[in-house]
Amino acid sequence: MMTEILTPEAREFVADLHRQFADRRDELLSLRALRRAEAARTGRLDFLPETVDVREGAWTVPAAPPDLADRRVEITGPTERKMTINALNSGAKVWLADLEDANTPHWDNVIGGQVNLYEAVRRTISYDSPEGKHYALGEGPYPTIVVRPRGWHLDERHLPREDGRPGVGALTDFGLYFFHNAQELIERGSGPYFYLPKMESHLEARLWNDVFNHAQDHLGVPRGTIRATVLIETIPAAFEMDEILHELRDHASGLNAGRWDYLFSIIKYLRVTLPDRAAVTMTAPFMRAYTELLVATCHKRGAFAMGGMAAFIPSRRDPEINAVAFAKVREDKEREAGDGFDGSWVAHPDLVAICREIFDAALAGKPNQLDRQRPEVSVTAGQLLDVAATPGDVTDAGVRGNVEVALRYIEAWLRGNGAVGIHHLMEDAATAEISRSQIWQWIHQGVRTAEGTPITAELVHRLEDEVLAEIAEQLGDAGYKDSRFDDARALFERVALADDFADFLTVPAYELID
Numbered sequence: 001m002m003t004e005i006l007t008p009e010a011r012e013f014v015a016d017l018h019r020q021f022a023d024r025r026d027e028l029l030s031l032r033a034l035r036r037a038e039a040a041r042t043g044r045l046d047f048l049p050e051t052v053d054v055r056e057g058a059w060t061v062p063a064a065p066p067d068l069a070d071r072r073v074e075i076t077g078p079t080e081r082k083m084t085i086n087a088l089n090s091g092a093k094v095w096l097a098d099l100e101d102a103n104t105p106h107w108d109n110v111i112g113g114q115v116n117l118y119e120a121v122r123r124t125i126s127y128d129s130p131e132g133k134h135y136a137l138g139e140g141p142y143p144t145i146v147v148r149p150r151g152w153h154l155d156e157r158h159l160p161r162e163d164g165r166p167g168v169g170a171l172t173d174f175g176l177y178f179f180h181n182a183q184e185l186i187e188r189g190s191g192p193y194f195y196l197p198k199m200e201s202h203l204e205a206r207l208w209n210d211v212f213n214h215a216q217d218h219l220g221v222p223r224g225t226i227r228a229t230v231l232i233e234t235i236p237a238a239f240e241m242d243e244i245l246h247e248l249r250d251h252a253s254g255l256n257a258g259r260w261d262y263l264f265s266i267i268k269y270l271r272v273t274l275p276d277r278a279a280v281t282m283t284a285p286f287m288r289a290y291t292e293l294l295v296a297t298c299h300k301r302g303a304f305a306m307g308g309m310a311a312f313i314p315s316r317r318d319p320e321i322n323a324v325a326f327a328k329v330r331e332d333k334e335r336e337a338g339d340g341f342d343g344s345w346v347a348h349p350d351l352v353a354i355c356r357e358i359f360d361a362a363l364a365g366k367p368n369q370l371d372r373q374r375p376e377v378s379v380t381a382g383q384l385l386d387v388a389a390t391p392g393d394v395t396d397a398g399v400r401g402n403v404e405v406a407l408r409y410i411e412a413w414l415r416g417n418g419a420v421g422i423h424h425l426m427e428d429a430a431t432a433e434i435s436r437s438q439i440w441q442w443i444h445q446g447v448r449t450a451e452g453t454p455i456t457a458e459l460v461h462r463l464e465d466e467v468l469a470e471i472a473e474q475l476g477d478a479g480y481k482d483s484r485f486d487d488a489r490a491l492f493e494r495v496a497l498a499d500d501f502a503d504f505l506t507v508p509a510y511e512l513i514d
Contacts, residue, residue, distance in 0.1 A: 005114045005176060011159065014175040018161045020214055022168050024207055025152055030137065032153075032200050035236065036503075041271045046381045047239050051202070055242045059167045060302035061252040067144045067190050068094075068227060068253060069453075070367035071304055071343035072359035072371040073352050075143065078102040078419050080111030081127045085135045091356070096141035100150050101429040102419035106513050107158045109416055114176045120145060121181045122189070132431065144190060147159050149173030151198030151205075153504055171211070178215050178226075186225065193253070194228045198261065200236045202243035209248050224250035224472045229306060234259030234265040234432070237383055238290055247504070254304030254342070257291050260430035267437045268501065272387045273445050277402065277434050279392030282308070283336065284433055286390065289383035290484040295340045296374035304368060307336035307344030311426045314350040321424055329354055336361035338374045347419075347426040393450040394442060402435035403463045406496065409435075410505070411488035414512055429506055435494040436505055443497070457497050464489055487512060 026499040039045050047055070062070075077083045087095040097120075099105075099113055125143070127135040150156075150169035151224035157166040174194065182192045196208055212226045228251050230237075231243050237244060245252045263280060266272060282291065298305035310332060314324040329346075333355050336344050346355050363369065405422055409432040412420040420427050420499055441447075442455040449455065468489065472480040491509055495502040502508060 005111055005118065005180065006500070012177060014159055014167070014172055015162065016218065017171040017175045017211065017215070018159075018167055019076075021171060021207060021211055022165075023160055025168050025170075028155060028201070028204050028207060031203070033503075035200070035271055039232075039236070040271050042335040043111060043270055043272075043385075044381075045236060045239055045269070045385065048243070051240070052182050053244050054246045055452050056120050057246075059246065061245060061248075062224065063302070064253055064304070065191055065227065066302075067235070068146075068193060071254075071306065072368075073343055073355040074306065074345050074362060075349065075352060076102065076309065076347055078109075079116045080109075081112070081116050081125070081422075082135055084116045085125060085127055085137060086349055088120060088125075088145065088200055089138045091352050092346070092349075093343065094145045094146055096195055096345070097145055097147045098419075098428075100148045103514065104413050104416045104418040105150065105154065105156070105169060105349070105510065106416045107514075110156070110172070110416075111287075114180070117145070117147065117177055118180055122163070126332055140407070144193065145185075146193040146195050146196055147173070148175050148231075149177075152204060153198065155510070174211065179219070179370055182219060182221055182225070188219070192221075194226065194368075195231060195256065196228050197231045197258070198233060199230060199244065200234045202240045202247045204253045205230065205244040205247035209251060212248075212442055214253050217394050218372070226251050227253040229254040229256055229304065231256045231258040231261070232290075233261030234293055235262065235269050235384070236265075238293065238338055239381070241294060242301070243300050245297070245394045250409050252301075254306055255294055255298050256306040256345075256431070257294050257308045257341075259287070259308040260428075260434060262287075262290065264430060264433040264437055266387060267434070267441055268383065270387065270459055271441065271444075273441060273447055274387065274390060274395070274438065275312065275392030275394055276398030277438065278398070282389060284390040286384060286386045289379045289386070289431075291336075291339060292377045293379040293384070296377035296379075298342075299340065299370055300494065302370060304342040304370070305340065306333060307333070307341040309345045309347060309426075310351050310355065311347050311431075312351065313348050313424050315424055325424065326354060330358065333358040342368040342370065392449055392514045394455070396449045396451050396453055398437070399442070399453075400463050400467070403460060403492075404467045405494050406432050406435040406439070407464065407467055407485065407488050410491055410509065411483060411485050413506075413509060414484040414487055416513075433505060436492060437501070439496040440498075440501055455472065460493075460497060464492075 057366050073092045075087050075090045075092040076096040079097050107397050126255050154169035156169040156172040157165035159167040295305040310329045315321045447455050495505040
């Protein structure tokens with residue numbers, strides 16, 4: 001099937017996207033670095049004075065196509081074959097087919113994910129596990145497929161540019177999916193829909209819009225057929241929500257509150273000290289400002305406001321863990337529905353019913369809450385940046401938890417698994433980024449835990465020894481020998497203990513995979 005994805009025509013389509021847009025991507029990444037350095041120096045960001053007319057204008061985005069009008073529950077997950085089938089059978093309204101944070105970009109995963117998407121679009125996908133279990137699609141209805149390509153910062157060396165430089169992961173993922181499936185989706189009454197991650201400015205949204213127009217023109221697809229939902233998961237993007245929607249024009253569908261990457265971005269941009277990851281909830285003042293602004297902005301423009309991830313993984317063995325976690329998921333989704341979100345994310349099929357029930361009640365027979373305007377919301381730059389008001393402590397347990405999550409996740413990522421269940425939570429690259437960036441920040445800020453422990457590289461080394469000793473005991477000698485924990489430790493230390501802060505752990509990690 002790989003040869004059916006990498007046809008000469010498909011390769012040329014991707015090569016054309018690289019010729020047209022890769023250099024602009026490079027320029028925008030350079031602008032990111034300059035802006036980030038200035039924000040780190042001053043600790044400040046603000047709304048752009050040059051785009052005030054966009055923020056104050058009376059424009060809206062087009063109405064959603066019918067199969068994107070109701071998004072009350074979206075299930076997210078990688079495009080691994082079994083998980084693709086489970087997502088399509090989940091009863092969710094949308095499946096976020098994740099080629100980014102939940103996917104290791106091993107070349108086999110990149111192409112295998114495209115194969116699975118090809119068959120998912122055509123409803124022909126099935127799977128027989130090594131244990132002999134058969135997975136197939138049920139009777140439906142099936143979720144609308146929305147694909148998340150890689151962010152602008154990630155390369156793809158297996159489809160290089162004509163001058164030999166690595167290709168762009170985002171253009172590769174988008175190009176292969178669009179080339180093979182756009183017309184098929186249209187004929188089935190749907191369309192090519194995308195979630196766009198990690199953007200840091202409206203100029204990056206403009207680039208995506210130009211990519212969309214070029215791709216549609218190239219294949220004879222009417223402009224505006226593509227619809228895109230943007231993850232607002234960086235702090236500079238939070239200051240440009242209106243501008244990002246405006247740049248996407250006829251392709252805009254909504255914004256999503258990507259909470260975990262947003263926390264990572266806060267640490268990276270502002271170099272602030274946050275308490276334990278688990279203590280930073282969506283009720284923290286700066287997170288409330290972010291989500292309130294997102295809902296108000298979206299509904300003013302006729303775009304959907306999508307809530308964040310419920311990452312809990314239900315336990316088949318421990319009903320007490322389930323009861324506590326389900327209560328937290330319910331509270332989170334009730335807050336989102338009450339705030340006016342049009343739907344929200346879950347990471348496991350068993351959470352679909354809870355999310356759907358809560359939004360069913362809030363929607364009261366409507367497909368969404370677009371009619372719920374939020375004119376009372378007025379969010380200032382100071383409120384978006386008010387990280388100091390976040391309650392909570394840095395604790396010994398929080399430091400150890402970050403070390404463990406980072407090591408376990410990186411090791412799994414290197415082996416090809418980008419969505420990892422750790423202590424009943426679905427961890428992906430975003431949560432690993434928080435874990436390692438908090439360690440880096442706490443060390444460089446000279447933080448002591450609530451118990452009085454100074455956070456130093458020596459402490460991290462000791463915790464690594466303890467965590468890896470426990471893992472080795474669990475895996476046994478042969479299992480540990482076959483693992484990549486030694487590589488994971490070296491990479492974790494590279495991105496958590498170095499003098500300079502690495503922008504993304506997945507960039508150096510990409511050097512360690514095929």
